[in-house]
Amino acid sequence: MIQRLFILLTLLLGVLSATPQATAVDGTVRDIRIGQHPDKIRFVMDLSQDLDFTVFSLADPYRVVIDLPEVSFAPGAGPDERRPAEIKGFRFGLFRPGTSRLVIDTAKPFSVAAAFMLPAKAGYGPRIVIDLKPTSRAAFLEESQKSVAAFQANKRPRLTAPEPAVPPLLNRPPRLANEKIIVAIDAGHGGVDPGAIGVSGIYEKNIVLNAARILRKELERTGRYEVILTRDSDVFLRLRERIAIARRAGADLFLSLHADSIPNRKLRGASIYTLSETASDKEASLLAENENKSDIIAGMDFGTETPEVTSILIDLAQRETMNHSARFAGMLVREMRGEVKLLKTAHRFAGFAVLKAPDIPSVLIELGFLSNNHDEKLLRSNAHLTRVAASLRRAIDDYFDLVQSAARAN
Ligand SMILES: [Zn+2]
The missing domain is CATH 2.60.40.3500 (Immunoglobulin-like)
Structure with a gap:
């Protein structure tokens, strides 16, 4: 028409x-x-x-x-x-x-x-x-x-900032066939912050670190991925540092691993979170005012720009990233279903700070409920975590197959 x-x-x-x-x-x-x-x-x-x-x-x-x-x-x-x-x-x-x-x-x-x-x-x-x-x-x-x-x-306000040192992760040429895809795995909590405490007394921070290492092994085994862990020991990291580590490594995907605990001990199942639209819009305007804004999109320097232009740039990048994150979350739900018990609404949206890298597709995975006897037992089992890791790896494969074939088609 x-x-x-x-x-x-x-x-x-x-x-x-x-x-x-x-x-x-x-x-x-x-x-x-x-x-x-x-x-x-x-x-x-x-x-x-x-x-x-x-x-x-x-x-x-x-x-x-x-x-x-x-x-x-x-x-x-x-x-x-x-x-x-x-x-x-x-x-x-x-x-x-x-x-x-x-x-x-x-x-x-x-x-x-x-x-x-x-x-x-x-x-x-x-x-x-x-x-x-x-x-x-x-x-x-x-x-x-x-x-x-x-x-x-x-008309024509000018962006006069110097070229960024780090290329943007989205809209850039796809990685070459012989180039490794970089996946950042973020084990939640750590150090002084134990996270949730399981019914047997086990700490979330230890369960998710173990899960992160198992997933790293599963991904590296393929030869297609280079994996970085935001933490590989029992240390405390601020949420902003977790994102910064992934961005410095040039990560193509960010996975934050957690295990929940709630008063209802009957509830069990895994769930996947991506950043919600409303939360990110608010975040976009907050980021624009923030003193660290210079580093927020691929090292661009917004120092000379008006807050409005800055917020538009962040907003555009974040929007595209959220679409990628949501697409990946959908693939994750599909691969995990049947392997792992999932909550009825498995893909959810929330304003998790750790998901707010505006240029790296990011998901937060709640692996299960430490407040539930059955889930806690599974989460302490390497066999279970290996099964979870295999379904994550399949979803990651599907996602990058799609990203790379879309890039080739352009
Ligand atoms: Zn947690």
């Missing part, structure tokens, strides 16, 4: 503006994405190069218009079917010689809350990011008079 409109528009305008200069193209829009966030709709255009742009909104019907220099649109560029309900339609093409235009038809009035040109950086190509927030008709009408000038004056 979009393509047909685009072709029609191109043909029509091509006829109307058939001048020798009409073929001049200033760049390519490689992809267009629309994401639903709790408080806004984010619109991202992946570009071949930095481009000036103008954004403004029009009423009756409501629409947001983005004007660019004359660009070509990559075949297939455009949001997929899962666009937010408020976005009724989407059109793009040549508007007149020298100007290409994108029009987003919205069901309700939206205001342009932010608009940025993010130059290529750390493996990400240049992008235009536009945030739309719902607004009232009255506010919309007032703002739409002013918005052209406002965003023309503010």
Whole structure:
């Protein structure tokens, strides 16, 4: 549908503006994405190069218009079917010689809350990011008079930070066939922090360290993985340090191992956690204010940037990472089911601090309940932990098969 409109528009305008200069193209829009966030709709255009742009909104019907220099649109560029309900339609093409235009038809009035040109950086190509927030008709009408000038004056904030020392983990070329995939295994707790205490008196910190070592052996046996443990002894580590160790090692995946304890001693089964959307959005804004923000995405230096740009960058990386984490969690549930007793809702979401590396897909695995007699006995058994490790390894294999084949297809 979009393509047909685009072709029609191109043909029509091509006829109307058939001048020798009409073929001049200033760049390519490689992809267009629309994401639903709790408080806004984010619109991202992946570009071949930095481009000036103008954004403004029009009423009756409501629409947001983005004007660019004359660009070509990559075949297939455009949001997929899962666009937010408020976005009724989407059109793009040549508007007149020298100007290409994108029009987003919205069901309700939206205001342009932010608009940025993010130059290529750390493996990400240049992008235009536009945030739309719902607004009232009255506010919309007032703002739409002013918005052209406002965003023309503010367009193209520059990211002037030096190139990062560490390449980003996402959107980078896949590891070569002879290159090992790096998996970080994080045994929870340690040292002064025993974690949960089992019915027999055993400590969570010891059970998860044993499980981490068994999993390391299982993964290294394949020759495909290099494994790093955040701790390989009974030491205390802050959550932030655990993430830092994984990031320094260039980890492709982060697994935090735990074993739970609750007052209900009957409950048993393993579960898998990934970071929840709402928790991570809050975290994204907190991270932006944080003094350690310079190191948070692949060593980028945000020192010269506004908090808003920083938070957008972190948010974009985190969002992509959360999708990867959730996909991996799904594979993990599939591989573990049948091997290990799982909670009824096996994949859960929560704001665990240890899952908040914005650029490493991360899951936290609760291996079972130390408050339950049966689970505790299993968790003390190397045979059981070896079975768990084998199902984790199969899920990790599946996940990286997918990641690598997707990368090859691009
Ligand atoms: Zn724990």
